[in-house]
Amino acid sequence: MTTSGLEDILPLSPMQEGLLFHSRYEQDGADVYAVQHVFAVEGALDAARLRAAVLALVQRHPNLRAGFRQVDSGRVLQLVPHQVAVPWDEFDLSHLPDADAESELGRLAAKEHGRRFDLAEPPLLRFSLVRLAPERHRLVMTTHHILLDGWSTPLLVRELTTLYDTGGDAATLPRVAPYRQYLGWLARQDRPAAEAAWREALGGLEQPTLLTPVDPGRPGLMPERITVELDDDRTAALADSARRHGVTLNTVLQAAWGLVLSRRTGHDDVVFGAVVAGRDPRLPGVENMVGLLINMVPVRVSLDPAQSLLTTLRQVQDTQSRLTGHHHLGLARIQQLGGLGDLFDTSLVFENYPWDQSGERPETGLRITPDLSRGRDATHYPLTLIAAPGRRLYLRLDYRDDLFDRTTAAGFVDRLIRVLDLVVSDPSRPIGGIDLLSARERAAVLGVPAAVVPSGATLPGLFEARVAAGPGAAAVVWGGSTLSYGELNERANRLAHELVGRGVGPEDVVALALPRGVDLVVAVVAVLKAGAAYLPLDPAYPAARVAYMVADARPVLVLTTGESRLAAEAVGGAPVVLLDSLDVRERSSDNPVTALSADHPAYVIYTSGSTGRPKGVVMPAGALVNLLEWHHEAVGGEPGTRTAQFTAISFDVSAQEMLSALMFGKTLVIPDEDVRRDAARFVEWLDEHAVEELFAPNLVLEAVAEAAVEQERTLPRLRTVAQAGEALTLSRVVREFRTSAPDRVLHNHYGPTETHVVTAHTLSDDLDGRPLTAPIGRPIANTRAYVLGSGLELVAPGVVGELYIAGAGVARGYLGRPGLTAERFVADPYAAEPGSRMYRTGDLVRWNPDGELEFVGRADHQVKIRGFRIEPGEIENV
Numbered sequence: 039m040t041t042s043g044l045e046d047i048l049p050l051s052p053m054q055e056g057l058l059f060h061s062r063y064e065q066d067g068a069d070v071y072a073v074q075h076v077f078a079v080e081g082a083l084d085a086a087r088l089r090a091a092v093l094a095l096v097q098r099h100p101n102l103r104a105g106f107r108q109v110d111s112g113r114v115l116q117l118v119p120h121q122v123a124v125p126w127d128e129f130d131l132s133h134l135p136d137a138d139a140e141s142e143l144g145r146l147a148a149k150e151h152g153r154r155f156d157l158a159e160p161p162l163l164r165f166s167l168v169r170l171a172p173e174r175h176r177l178v179m180t181t182h183h184i185l186l187d188g189w190s191t192p193l194l195v196r197e198l199t200t201l202y203d204t205g206g207d208a209a210t211l212p213r214v215a216p217y218r219q220y221l222g223w224l225a226r227q228d229r230p231a232a233e234a235a236w237r238e239a240l241g242g243l244e245q246p247t248l249l250t251p252v253d254p255g256r257p258g259l260m261p262e263r264i265t266v267e268l269d270d271d272r273t274a275a276l277a278d279s280a281r282r283h284g285v286t287l288n289t290v291l292q293a294a295w296g297l298v299l300s301r302r303t304g305h306d307d308v309v310f311g312a313v314v315a316g317r318d319p320r321l322p323g324v325e326n327m328v329g330l331l332i333n334m335v336p337v338r339v340s341l342d343p344a345q346s347l348l349t350t351l352r353q354v355q356d357t358q359s360r361l362t363g364h365h366h367l368g369l370a371r372i373q374q375l376g377g378l379g380d381l382f383d384t385s386l387v388f389e390n391y392p393w394d395q396s397g398e399r400p401e402t403g404l405r406i407t408p409d410l411s412r413g414r415d416a417t418h419y420p421l422t423l424i425a426a427p428g429r430r431l432y433l434r435l436d437y438r439d440d441l442f443d444r445t446t447a448a449g450f451v452d453r454l455i456r457v458l459d460l461v462v463s464d465p466s467r468p469i470g471g472i473d474l475l476s477a478r479e480r481a482a483v484l485g486v487p488a489a490v491v492p493s494g495a496t497l498p499g500l501f502e503a504r505v506a507a508g509p510g511a512a513a514v515v516w517g518g519s520t521l522s523y524g525e526l527n528e529r530a531n532r533l534a535h536e537l538v539g540r541g542v543g544p545e546d547v548v549a550l551a552l553p554r555g556v557d558l559v560v561a562v563v564a565v566l567k568a569g570a571a572y573l574p575l576d577p578a579y580p581a582a583r584v585a586y587m588v589a590d591a592r593p594v595l596v597l598t599t600g601e602s603r604l605a606a607e608a609v610g611g612a613p614v615v616l617l618d619s620l621d622v623r624e625r626s627s628d629n630p631v632t633a634l635s636a637d638h639p640a641y642v643i644y645t646s647g648s649t650g651r652p653k654g655v656v657m658p659a660g661a662l663v664n665l666l667e668w669h670h671e672a673v674g675g676e677p678g679t680r681t682a683q684f685t686a687i688s689f690d691v692s693a694q695e696m697l698s699a700l701m702f703g704k705t706l707v708i709p710d711e712d713v714r715r716d717a718a719r720f721v722e723w724l725d726e727h728a729v730e731e732l733f734a735p736n737l738v739l740e741a742v743a744e745a746a747v748e749q750e751r752t753l754p755r756l757r758t759v760a761q762a763g764e765a766l767t768l769s770r771v772v773r774e775f776r777t778s779a780p781d782r783v784l785h786n787h788y789g790p791t792e793t794h795v796v797t798a799h800t801l802s803d804d805l806d807g808r809p810l811t812a813p814i815g816r817p818i819a820n821t822r823a824y825v826l827g828s829g830l831e832l833v834a835p836g837v838v839g840e841l842y843i844a845g846a847g848v849a850r851g852y853l854g855r856p857g858l859t860a861e862r863f864v865a866d867p868y869a870a871e872p873g874s875r876m877y878r879t880g881d882l883v884r885w886n887p888d889g890e891l892e893f894v895g896r897a898d899h900q901v902k903i904r905g906f907r908i909e910p911g912e913i914e915n916v
Contacts, residue, residue, distance in 0.1 A: 045100055048116035049221055052368025053316075053333050057184045058106060058114060060418055061157060070258040071183040074151045075191055076412035079175040081404040085167055088177070089126050091201035092165055095194060096124050098201075098208055099328045101217040102185060105160035117160075125164040132169050139170050144412070147178050151260075151414055155182045176409065187332040188415075189315055191408075192393045194328060199406055215323030220331055223321045224366055232364035233375060239338060239361060240376040247299055247308040248383045250420045250441045258418065261436035262444070264451055265411065268431040268458075276431065279462045283348055288388040289355040291425050293347075294457035295386050296339025296354070298450060301474050304838035304882065306828050311385035311419065312337045314365045325392075334369045335361070336381050343470025343829030347460060350469060385419045389426040410434075421450070449834065452476060470829015479834045483825060483885055484868060492820075492846070495663050496634045498567045500701040502527065508677060508703060515680075515727070516556045516708040523703070526560065527629070532622040533564035534630045540595065540615075544569040544638040547591050549612065550687070551575040551584075551598040554711055557617050558687060561597050562696065569632040570594075571639035571656070574687040577602040583652070584608040587644050591654055591853055636660025642853055643690050645791040654853035655690075655791045662693060664846040665794050668819040669698045672798065673731075673758060673785060677703030680755075681731040682724065684714060684738075690791045691762045695733040704731070717741035721751055728755045735763035743775035752778040762787035762795060765893055766812040773805045788814035788893070792862070792877050793847045796821045797891055813890040814883070820846035823891060824868060824876065825883055832868075835885040840897050844869060844876035 104116040131139040163181040299308045316331040317324045420441045426432040437447040453474040509524030548565045552558040565572040585608045595613040640659040644652040681699040685692040699706045713719045766786040789795040799815030817823045825839040833839040844866045851859030866874040882894040
């Protein structure tokens with residue numbers, strides 16, 4: 039192409055620059071910016087006459103002859119030659135049966151669509167005429183999106199039919215509004231004002247709305263599609279509802295799509311791309327201009343759970359109306375103003391194009407109409423929704439099948455239609471009250487809400503039954519000595535009678551400031567036998583923290599020893615009993631008889647508080663019984679199984695660790711504190727003591743695994759490892775440690791202090807194919823897990839939401855903090871039994887395809903350190 043053969047040289051619009059960038063960048067995969075329109079041509083057709091009309095059409099609009107080349111300055115320009123040879127092919131399939139002809143038409147169209155355009159070599163459009171029957175043809179027009187937008191297509195068809203009628207004479211057509219006029223108008227727009235408007239529109243946006251991982255190297259791929267048409271009545275009702283409420287159908291679709299994305303991402307502030315016509319009425323002749331005038335702009339939908347659907351519709355329309363005059367600004371610049379990089383990876387195209395609905399030409403009897411089912415639009419987004427209004431609302435979802443399976447894609451369409459139906463039936467419904475789940479999805483995330491079935495057992499009863507079954511069996515091993523179940527029961531009984539004699543009973547709290555060892559185990563069992571709750575006070579805690587906990591919990595007494603006795607200011611006025619100088623030999627060794635309830639507290643454990651003040655979680659005995667019985671069934675372990683008492687008593691997992699052993703006949707093996715804190719020595723200790731069951735947070739598990747690998751110790755007796763308190767990371771050393779003993783099973787337990795363990799996932803197979811982070815699993819017995827949105831609505835599988843826990847594992851609340859208890863322990867709207875509560879964990883999770891929960895992050899700013907949840911406010915307070 040030489041400059042002497044050029045008719046015009048044009049700059050590029052911002053949209054053309056974006057398409058040029060993506061077309062140059064994405065050379066390996068399919069050309070996702072090749073657009074194909076298929077037109078049904080009905081009636082007696084003169085093919086040569088139609089071809090002449092096509093050539094005249096291309097000659098009439100100079101920008102249809104443009105090629106895109108880089109000039110010496112490095113800038114890319116549109117070079118328009120005086121003439122181009124327009125590719126034209128003809129195929130006759132009329133000899134084939136209808137089904138075969140349609141199939142062959144699809145193959146020919148796909149082949150034509152798959153041929154890449156060289157943007158430097160015009161023309162960037164091709165035509166194929168396919169004969170299906172004497173008076174039934176299909177005209178296939180394949181173009182590059184950089185030339186034309188969707189609005190231009192019906193204009194071209196209208197002119198094409200006129201040129202066909204007149205034998206190529208354009209005299210009856212209106213004067214062409216040159217594309218150059220649009221480019222000049224675009225250059226004259228108030229760019230600073232547009233930038234200010236978009237900066238304001240995106241102000242406060244905290245995150246983009248991305249459904250798939252960002253992958254700049256992802257090759258182009260032609261999308262799969264799901265197509266739906268609303269029937270006449272449904273479409274009319276939707277249009278009527280929009281009209282009555284003063285919003286456009288485009289607004290309805292934008293708000294509905296925003297709600298669908300919100301439920302998919304778990305965010306109330308979402309963004310997606312929308313194609314805008316770019317045909318500003320201030321530009322003369324713009325309605326008949328052929329070329330690429332569209333632009334892609336972000337649409338932000340902010341959702342308030344308490345706000346009605348109708349109010350949301352009106353807000354979306356108001357926001358978009360204010361931005362209409364600024365639609366000319368390029369997407370790249372708009373995203374720069376947002377400061378978050380790519381703002382979205384889904385788009386919506388509302389094809390409100392000026393089609394002649396009849397398509398019939400009385401002069402020739404020819405009828406040309408678009409075949410929407412065969413067209414191929416251009417997009418590089420993983421998910422694009424196309425809507426075309428008409429007697430029936432046409433909806434099509436284009437999706438990349440390497441990122442979304444068909445079921446998932448269909449779910450987007452189903453949820454969208456549910457929102458559209460609500461616009462008609464119940465527009466006043468609050469956003470938070472809109473349920474978009476199908477019956478199948480609801481069953482998958484909720485199951486059948488069942489009432490909690492209490493076992494009727496008590497903690498003392500479980501332990502005493504085990505004592506009766508094997509009084510001589512080893513209960514505790516510590517410092518070279520062994521305490522049998524009978525001996526442990528006798529010591530605990532005498533101390534329990536002492537406590538009862540001092541007035542201790544149900545609803546009382548007894549503080550335990552004891553070092554690791556047999557005395558601590560005896561004290562825990564004794565307090566439970568007395569019907570009271572134990573409050574662990576780690577002797578290593580700062581005196582100020584201990585003083586706060588004692589003052590807040592107001593224990594009826596503090597059990598300690600002379601060695602670890604707390605300072606007087608730490609315990610305040612609480613009575614102190616020194617176990618090492620307490621003589622209980624005169625007390626009865628019989629099992630105490632105490633009237634116990636499942637709702638009586640079993641322990642009070644303090645967890646981090648956002649105000650800087652720790653809060654005491656009151657765990658009822660029935661919840662602990664439920665946990666222990668589930669552990670016995672799910673994790674197993676025969677009587678005599680040697681369980682390490684590793685966990686600090688101030689950590690709620692210690693209750694599961696200690697009591698799951700003692701209630702079911704296992705042997706609790708206690709390491710010295712200095713051994714426990716040294717991974718290498720602890721591994722030696724595990725081996726020497728033939729420990730078979732270990733509870734440890736991920737950080738400790740990593741250290742144990744690494745030390746075992748370094749020492750070449752397989753720890754063959756260690757068959758059960760339960761990780762809790764942190765996200766389980768399946769690192770190389772953890773995988774090697776798991777497989778070093780073939781029958782070793784790794785359990786990932788999840789649960790905040792307010793609920794103890796409530797979900798579990800077991801890893802007993804080969805870990806090689808598993809992701810780095812293990813799922814947190816399924817709810818344990820008598821426990822329910824809900825993944826909810828901001829309006830407490832159930833979210834679909836795969837969607838991130840906040841985890842709420844209900845059922846037997848929920849604590850009574852925070853000791854002496856009714857306001858905070860009411861805030862975090864809320865009514866359960868999905869329970870079968872009235873008055874049920876659920877705990878708001880603050881953890882973000884999602885259901886995976888296997889029906890298990892995956893941990894994603896926190897909804898607040900809490901962090902975990904060695905299994906303990908810590909509020910930054912508490913750190914700041916210190």
